[in-house]
Amino acid sequence: MFFTEMWERFSFYGLRPLLTLFMVAAVTQGGWGWDRSEVGAIVGIYASCVYLASLPGGWIADKLLGLRRAVLYGGALISLGHLTIGISGLVEHKLPFFLGLIFIVLGTGLLKPNISAMVGDLYPEGGARQDAGFSIFYMGINIGALIGQFITGFLGEKIGWHWGFSAAGIAMFLGLIQFWLMSPKTLANIGSEPSRHPDPAIQAKQQAQVKLFTGIGLALLALVVILVATGVLTINAPIVGTYLAYALIAIAFAYFAYLFIFGGLSTDEKKRVVVIAVLFIFAAIFWSAFEQTPTALNLFAYDFTDRMVGGFEIPATWFQIINSAFIILLAPVIAGFWTFLGRRNVNLSSPVKFAIGLGFAALSFLIMIFAANVVIGGGGIRVSPMWLITFYFFITLGELFISPVGLSSMTTLSPKRFVGQIMGIWFIASALGNLIGGLVAGNVDPEKLELMPKLFTTTTLFLGGAAVLLVILAVPIARMMKERKGADQPIDPTQEVPDLPKE
Template sequence: MSAPVSERPPRRAAQETGVATDSPPPLPSADRSFFGHPRGLPTVFFTEMWERFSYYGLRPLLILFMSAALADGGFGFERSQASAIVGIYAACVYLASLPGGWVADRLLGLRRAIMLGAVLITCGHLSIGLSGFAVSKVPFFLGLVLIVLGTGLLKPNISAIVGDLYPEGGARRDAGFSIFYMGINLGAFFGQIVTGALGEKVGWHWGFGAAGVGMLAGLLTFAARQRSTLGNLGTEPSRHPDPVIDARQKSRGRMILFGGLGVLALVFALAATGAVTIDAQAIGRSMTYVLVGLAVVYFAGIYATGNLSSDEKKRIAVIFVLFVFASAFWGAFEQAPTSLNLFAKDFTNRTFFGWEVPALWFQSINSLFIIIFAPVFAAVWVGMAKRGMELSSPSKFTLGLLLAAAGFAIMIPAANMIVASGGTLKVSAWWLTISYLLQTLGELSLSPVGLSSMTKLSPRKYVGQMMGIWFLAASVGNLIAGLVGGSVDPEKLEQTPVLFTGTTIALLASAAVLGALIIPIRRMMANVGDVKA
């Protein structure tokens, strides 16, 4: 899926820092009791699988529910507003990973952060599920806020636990992350199948409830297995050697954390009481400008004052280029839960043998293709490298942009056929299926490569921050996708081909610009160690 896996360098176990604990001894790095992998891998695999089941099961259901008429049990929102809300929600999920990792590092430790995150997500789904019995929208949006906070605590830190299971690094660690990534896509695939069937065929809140049950299963899995399978890993936050300084840092951290939560609670209360009017489109646009501005300022600052060598500055410049084009890719790709989801609902013939397939089932196509083609791409990249034909990171990014452009280009004639029919035609499901196939191939060309490039190109002291930049690119992309994704509307047919055409042109232009930069980037990186740019 589009959610990149966060990986942080392994940290020392608690007993190595001299912290007393009653937990079982840490697992030896040579543990191979689970088919050659540590026995803690199934714990994090299934926890993450169920968390992704809940996240991807809920996200595409949101726009269908919010844009549904009041008579159909929805909120009756304009599609542009509903799509913008989905974009803001997804963007905030990625952004929350940054403070979530910081809270785990400084205050809670990985394990407590994961547990608290799972509890918050479960409560969030419960709030959304129960909102069907409320006379206001407050429980629904409170649930989204809780899910954002919980995902920020769980998502980056459970990925860090995976890294900690393999302190020796190497190929076994890469294989462990590949297995973990498979859990993400299994959860995403089945989550959308289950919530789509229940949400669209039985009732919206049944779908929401199913997503919540999935997260509860993840919470119970982690709670039951963590002690016996993870040993001391992630039980303690990092500590400063000087106890006085450590206490001061933690006190300051708590003040910042509770201050931020207080501001969030105040804003939510003002919006809930109607004291402040929320315009999702305006907020989404403002957030996009702010996040892009922050990225530019950050890169300029680190370039000017980061005490970097000449080679490190070149690497930072390459990371900035990849950040820009990753944002463009995600801005198109993340239209899956908005524009393409609406296209499946309104304009796609979903009837098979007399039964109408839920629109959300089309969201699972990407996960299925990832499961099928991820091993193929890994083998292709390795094979090309052995033959001296390895593509550089910008080349793979360019390929990803071109494949995504092809995925949207194929939707243009389908949209034009619908416009020509006056909205009476419903096109074959193959249009969306082929589009998702091409976009998935683009994702496999770009997403894992981008994650790897962040770790390879980053100066060692900035690796964690560069991983945050990768999350920021996904966040910006989700905002862009949310802002444009509501243009698919049966009452405004002409908007649909315009959207798909504009997205295709933007992707092709991005690919052309990046393609033109491949050779200059290679020259720039010619003297930078063994990094393949």
């Protein structure tokens, strides 16, 4: 599962920043020369749909396919998506390109939440061994992100855009083959069957519902593709992105309300769901800032950063590597910090860790306010790469305090029968972040210099305010979770101490 996730993240992170630069690049440079606000919205919609698809993906795995088959089918769809994008370069038509993105969205929805759930299933006892297992798993994520952006960025910017796209597809195909060959030997029965209701009649009804709604969803998607391809329907990406953001918020609210009211939860489970909902809200705020890196910050590197080293111009996408490199370097430091606190019986709750992470993120964007003002003061000059390196240092510290803590908390707090779905809903926070990150990308433009400081200032204020509010909320949350400690639950799951990084 380490290598499967590594290759999948190679393909995802290798492709995403390349999409932004490819679509804004002039036609003479092999790109499409599209408006930045349109491109940012498209990339934001694509990336948000990747995470949004995790919700039905977890549901389909829970009720119909089982986790293992969902991962296998998801990897196959992702590979098909990259192949289709590659074909678009040969036929010089945009339809295969967008079809490829749709296949990647569907495939990642099946793969992403369910492989994480399988890692949790390896350690049914939870605790330190589960945290250590997730630490190994997340190292694979970051290695994949690092080498993916390094290779696809160089190929895409220096040789040809579709060479970079194709390299991402080859990586996912390797991950698919590896999982197909190794999972029967290493995973025993883990994830081999969906969860089953004890009543066969109810089980059959549930499976029929999954097939029906999945079929309806795919049919509607195919209809939209046909209407757009034939010119009957025209899509304005920024408007669609804005409405999609509202829809994501509504979906999350509706799901938590359904789970709380109609999920048949015990009092203890309802308290856990409340904590999950709080963590979800603040994770969405963090990712809304963090996911500006492949769009707005990527364009800042492309337009306003001095990338010359000798006679070689560093590809702009290589700045995306800094995040993964810092995670690999800083993760042992953070792990040592948790150990240091643990030896002194100091266990920070998940909300407190989230607040610290939001504070680091606010500091990172505060730095970019100064960088943007230097650019404006020089009339659009290129600034030192140290601005972006410092930014990525602090945003990575924020990620280390939020992402692994959140995922570990989800696997611990989720009612067992809803774990796949809750892992899916958790990724909606990332979906919302990706969407907002794409929608604001148009604010980083050589022709609109005055917009950059406003963007970075607004982001800083949101992150700082969220950090303060969460510190205040941490006290009643801790009190509530303390009340649920009893004979059946001696450990406070908001005090999980995962070792490592990302996603």
